[in-house]
Amino acid sequence: MNQDEAIMLLEYVSAACPAQRVGEFTPDVWGELLAPYNLADARAAVLAVASRQPFVSPAEIITEIRERRAERIALANPVYDGNPTETGIESARSVRALLRAAADGRLQQRTITAALGKADRPALPAGTSESGRVRALLDAAAKEAPRVREGVVNVRATVCQRCGAGPGASCTARGRRMSDAHPVRLADAQRAAAGLPPTDPAEEQREIDRRIAASAARAAAESARHHSEDAT
Structure with missing residues (x-):
């Protein structure tokens, strides 16, 4: 979600919750808090929360979005068949891409039997291997940039x-x-x-004090060693 979409969402919130106050910098804060999520999911979350209470907070929107995404993953029952040519990191990325596609609603719902079995799967195009099915899903997922910025x-x-x-x-x-x-x-x-x-600020201060004491002890030991050498 970008800043313009955050403004649109707040207009939606104001319409759903007329008594809710929106300040000058509210779009800035909401835009940062909801940056990893898309506007459609956020609007659906607003409706769900506003149907239960008169005010809506970003934390409640995020909770609702996460629950909906988790439900989509559970209903899609995504199973990654694996690729022997992938490294561990590449395999982990493939799994994340598959789960992201399921959470976005880009994988159809299916039972766990359909996910694990092959008998009731749709026919593959000629020349497409079974591993090619998963690869096609991952390629489709890769066409959409991840909404959660990894490492940020x-x-x-x-x-x-x-x-x-x-x-x-x-x-x-x-x-x-x-x-x-x-x-x-x-x-x-x-x-x-x-x-x-x-x-924990107290723990941080204790660590600082410990380092200062250790440094002072090393300085004292070094000074004592120099005095001993000068005496001899």
Whole structure:
């Protein structure tokens, strides 16, 4: 979802939830939080959430989208037959592409029996091997760029423990907005992307103190060694 689509989605939310307040920077925040998802799924999620309650939040939209995508994968029962010429990394990418195609709704629903068996599968075009069936699915999935940008960490989606900047806001130092984020915020964003909890400031301070003490101990030992050599 891009920024223009985020604005369109918020207009949709305003129509579904007239009492919901939309501020000047709301599209910016929503655009970043919902960047990995497409507008069609987000609009369907808005309808589902708005049918249960008077207000809609990005977190509720994301939860609804993830549940719908998981349901599509379960209904499609995607099975990757494998390719002996692929490396481990290539095979993992192929599996992810197949699952993404299923989650996007580009694979038809089928039972697990149909997924594992071959008797009830549609006939293949002449000259197409069984492994070619999966390859065709993967090639089709590859034509659409992944919506989740692999390796990209959304730092502004996290709260900064150093300056207190909220989601969508920039870090500040001495009352001025920073062009970069505080290191602790970047670390928290990286941990969030990996499914880990935020860093513990107390633990971080203990680690800093430990390193300072270790450095001081090494300096003291080195100084003592030099004094001993001078004495001899």
